[in-house]
Amino acid sequence: MKKLAFLFAILIAFSALFTGCDDSETLYVLNWGDYIDEELIGEFEEETGISVKYITMANNEEMLVKLQANDCRFDLCFPSDYIIEKLIEDDLLAEINKDNIPNMKNIDERFLDLSFDPENKYSVPYMWGTVGILYNTTMVKEPVTSWDILWDEKYADQILMYDSVRDSMGVALLKLGYSLNTRNEAEIEEAANALIEQAPLVHAYLGDSIKESMINGEGALAVVYSGDAMWCMDEEEGNPDLAFANLPTSNLWFDNIVIPKTSKNKDKAEKFIDFLCRADVAKRNTEYIGYSTPNKAALELLDDSYLEDPTYNPPAELIANYEIFSDLGEFVSVYNKHWERVKAN
Amino acid sequence: MKKRSTLAYPCVVWILIFILVPMFLIAYYAFTNEGSFTFENISSAVQNEIYQKVLLRSVVIAFEATVICLLLGYPIAYMLSNMKKSTASLLYVLFIVPMWMNFLLRTYAWQVILGSNGILNTIFEAIGIGAQDMLYTEGAVLLGTVYNFLPFMILPIYTVLIKLDKSHVEAARDLGANGFMTFFKVTLPLSMPGVISGITMVFIPAITTFAISRLLGGGKFMLFGELIENQFLSARDWSTGSALSFILLILVLISMAIMRHIDKDTSEDEKGGGKLW
Known part of the structure; x- marks a missing residue:
């Protein structure tokens, strides 16, 4: 009996080691790497006396698993559209009290009340963008006007694709003229076959390192998010030979701020959201990250060059044709089955 | 006696939390479907042609890496064991030092070396060979695997060789044997425990790795570890993921059993051989 009690005591002592994130004075933020101007975090801490712990993730799916597991409390997360839809469906998000976020008035109405979160009950827009083709003008002499160029044998072994099911299958679906959210298996199969046909031309399927590869001139054409394109074309740190093409059809995406239900610091989390929505903060943040801000008060403060840049601010009539990802639920396994065929090839 | 068993508790708890519980979870997800017992997950995973292809590729790359590690590692260990003690310890430390650095960072470093505008290609162009396509090839994956696991081959062989009764x-x-014969008839058989241990320590991590193929293979050479990760993250299919983990576990256990068997045979035959542990 004594032994058992001892074992039990050690078990408890042990488990205490893993609940290190249960400090209610600290705000735990789960975000993508390099997706906030970290100086702003310091300023927020100084202004409010709330300390912030910033934790990064590599992709949406990883974040979803983390939130579903409920193993560690996060107070703020920055997921993309279709993941927010899934999180709402799984009842993992807390409703946001907009009275605590007066700066929400700065957000442009066209980014509110979208299909994945009607009335923005659970999320506040953070950044948005499109998917297009980043190309190196020293290697690609023709204009980039269609997804078909990614299947052009001239560019064999110079094409970079995303190592992600939705993004890469999406490109093939767009090339074939289908919906990004199709649930028709024949169309998905056709898209996967197109990717298999393309595979010999692909230099690599990468994640974030696409940016670095393009800056280093390792690829001629790459599928990238518009915000990453801004980063790659940056005058100081980027490569001046790179250019970005918005295509007639593409994916329009949003990364919003949400508060998971497990948060015990909802008030403080809302304070942080309000801080991020402040015009001057949003301006500095978008300048740092390079992703487009949905904050119209911040846009007014920004240099005109941003507004005139079609990468940063694609024309509204163009993005009207773009499609937002929706959560596929169980059907995601069909996409995955065909994506595995591409990857194992 | 009493005291010792008390001290063992943390270890027991550790094993419980980090080995037994996860194993149980894998077995649970692998053999159930919505709560009821089934072989369906395993059998459909085994029959899936794509998974077979990926598994075969993992085994082949792990096997190639092990052979290369052995061919490189044995001579290195042999040379080390015949050197002056002080030189040998210095070189020994040099082999260990890279292992102090995180293995992902070491693998990232190869991206910089092998990239099409990387260090090696800059040298190649300067001496007129011209740029080669090295990064994101199967060769790069193999190189990364050999590089990362070579110390695990050298160290056990070296340990056995220095303890070997001269x-x-x-x-x-x-008795008239020349150097060549002495090596093949005496030294090599006596050092088999180290070789076997080295093979196990290279082959098993090599077959389960996925970071190397992702970083150096550019996502074009999917290995079994990546396949499993995919099931948990993008496919959200824990049953298949667990079934695949289970299959890998069985394979690892089989290969360990084979190694152990060979090891037992050699150590019974060769009395007086160098023991590793």
Whole structure:
């Protein structure tokens, strides 16, 4: 009996080691790497006396698993559209009290009340963008006007694709003229076959390192998010030979701020959201990250060059044709089955 | 006696939390479907042609990496064991030092070296060979695997070789065997425990790795570890993921059993051989 009690005591002592994130004075933020101007975090801490712990993730799916597991409390997360839809469906998000976020008035109405979160009950827009083709003008002499160029044998072994099911299958679906959210298996199969046909031309399927590869001139054409394109074309740190093409059809995406239900610091989390929505903060943040801000008060403060840049601010009539990802639920396994065929090839 | 068993509790708890519980979870997800027992997950995973292809590729790359590690590692260990003690310890440390650095960082470094505008290609162009396509090839994956796991081959062999009773070698030479024969008839058989241990320590991590193929293979050479990760993250299919983990676990256990069997045979035959542990 004594032994058992001892074992039990050690078990408890042990488990205490893993609940290190249960400090209610600290705000735990789960975000993508390099997706906030970290100086702003310091300023927020100084202004409010709330300390912030910033934790990064590599992709949406990883974040979803983390939130579903409920193993560690996060107070703020920055997921993309279709993941927010899934999180709402799984009842993992807390409703946001907009009275605590007066700066929400700065957000442009066209980014509110979208299909994945009607009335923005659970999320506040953070950044948005499109998917297009980043190309190196020293290697690609023709204009980039269609997804078909990614299947052009001239560019064999110079094409970079995303190592992600939705993004890469999406490109093939767009090339074939289908919906990004199709649930028709024949169309998905056709898209996967197109990717298999393309595979010999692909230099690599990468994640974030696409940016670095393009800056280093390792690829001629790459599928990238518009915000990453801004980063790659940056005058100081980027490569001046790179250019970005918005295509007639593409994916329009949003990364919003949400508060998971497990948060015990909802008030403080809302304070942080309000801080991020402040015009001057949003301006500095978008300048740092390079992703487009949905904050119209911040846009007014920004240099005109941003507004005139079609990468940063694609024309509204163009993005009207773009499609937002929706959560596929169980059907995601069909996409995955065909994506595995591409990857194992 | 009493005290010792008390001290063992943390270890027992550790094993419980980090080995037994996860194993149980894998088995649970692998053999159930919505709560009821089934072989369906395993059998459909085994029959899936794509998974077979990926598994075969993982085994082949792990096998190639092990052979290369052995061919490189044995001579290195042999040279080390015949050196002056002080030189040997210095070189030994040099082999260990890279292992102090995180293995992902070491693998990232290869991206910089092998990239099409990387260090090697800059040298190649300067001496007129011209740029080669090295990064994101199967060769790069193999190189990364060999590089990362080579120390695990060298160290056990070296440990056995320095403990080896030199009088066996001297006896062989006295009886007229030349250096070549002495090596193949005496030293090599006596060092088998180290070789076996090295093979196990290279082959098993090599077959389960996925970071190397992702970083150096550019996502074009999917290995079994990546396949499993995919099931948990993008496919959200824990049953298949667990079934695949289970299959890998069985394979690892089989290969360990084979190694153990060979090890037992050699150590029974070769009394007086160097023991690793």
